[in-house]
Amino acid sequence: MIEFKRVFKEYDNKITAANDFNITIKQGEFVYVVGPSGAGKSTFIKMMYREEKPTSGQIKINKFELGKIRDRDVPFLRREVGVVFQDFKLLPKLTVFENVAYALQVIEKAPAEVKARVERVLNLVGLADKADTFPDELSGGEQQRIAIARAIANKPQILIADEPTGNLDPRTANDIIKIIERINKQGTTIVMATHNSAIVNKYKHRVIEIDDGRVIRDQKRGGYKDESNNL
Numbered sequence: 001m002i003e004f005k006r007v008f009k010e011y012d013n014k015i016t017a018a019n020d021f022n023i024t025i026k027q028g029e030f031v032y033v034v035g036p037s038g039a040g041k042s043t044f045i046k047m048m049y050r051e052e053k054p055t056s057g058q059i060k061i062n063k064f065e066l067g068k069i070r071d072r073d074v075p076f077l078r079r080e081v082g083v084v085f086q087d088f089k090l091l092p093k094l095t096v097f098e099n100v101a102y103a104l105q106v107i108e109k110a111p112a113e114v115k116a117r118v119e120r121v122l123n124l125v126g127l128a129d130k131a132d133t134f135p136d137e138l139s140g141g142e143q144q145r146i147a148i149a150r151a152i153a154n155k156p157q158i159l160i161a162d163e164p165t166g167n168l169d170p171r172t173a174n175d176i177i178k179i180i181e182r183i184n185k186q187g188t189t190i191v192m193a194t195h196n197s198a199i200v201n202k203y204k205h206r207v208i209e210i211d212d213g214r215v216i217r218d219q220k221r222g223g224y225k226d227e228s229n230n231l
């Protein structure tokens with residue numbers, strides 16, 4: 001469960017990126033976050049895994065009240081919230097296997113357990129045969145699949161994705177969304193910021209639209225036309 005109550009976020013330059021957000025997302029929901037560039041989508045998402053702190057208001061992620069958790073508890077929050085980025089953020093000097101295992105080793109699991117779990121998530125994203133390759137030997141779509149495998153390695157209840165298809169061609173983007181759909185069908189909450197109106201209109205889910213730091217629409221199973229993306 002994700003709960004924002006009267007959340008405001010103002011940056012030092014006085015830009016209000018979140019202006020009174022009151023949003024509840026239930027476990028298992030799939031939510032798109034849409035809106036023009038600079039609207040506040042990334043800020044909204046970053047506050048969910050405590051990359052940014054709100055200026056005021058209350059954010060609850062499952063049992064964690066983010067205003068109250070101590071820095072040393074942040075890793076426990078991050079176990080419940082997997083994150084995927086537009087630019088993949090894989091570690092270039094590690095193999096695919098090591099990139100995914102890294103997330104698990106941080107929390108000291110036994111080697112056999114790590115191996116089994118990495119193999120399982122690489123299978124889930126269809127890349128079990130790439131375990132020993134390095135990220136720069138893979139296509140963008142494959143790198144994003146690895147990043148998704150890494151994000152779900154710890155079995156998070158929530159998967160957050162900030163423009164996960166932003167660097168991908170339409171067909172590869174569609175493949176990535178199918179994987180994210182599958183993860184959602186297994187019960188994981190998905191919150192995905194995107195400019196990709198084709199995806200939003202094809203796979204219908206709740207749409208939260210942000211403009212200039214305000215939630216201007218919150219619609220169950222809504223479509224979307226992104227005016228900023230007509231090139």
Ligand SMILES: Nc1ncnc2c1ncn2[C@@H]1O[C@H](COP(=O)(O)OP(=O)(O)OP(=O)(O)O)[C@@H](O)[C@H]1O
Nearest residue numbers: 011012013015017036037038039040041042043044
């Ligand atoms: N670290 C920061 N310091 C100062 N201002 C920031 C910071 N991060 C974001 N902003 C400002 O807050 C506003 C919202 O930015 P945010 O990145 O959340 O938008 P966005 O909707 O994700 O945009 P995009 O689609 O381009 O990624 C923008 O005006 C941005 O310039």
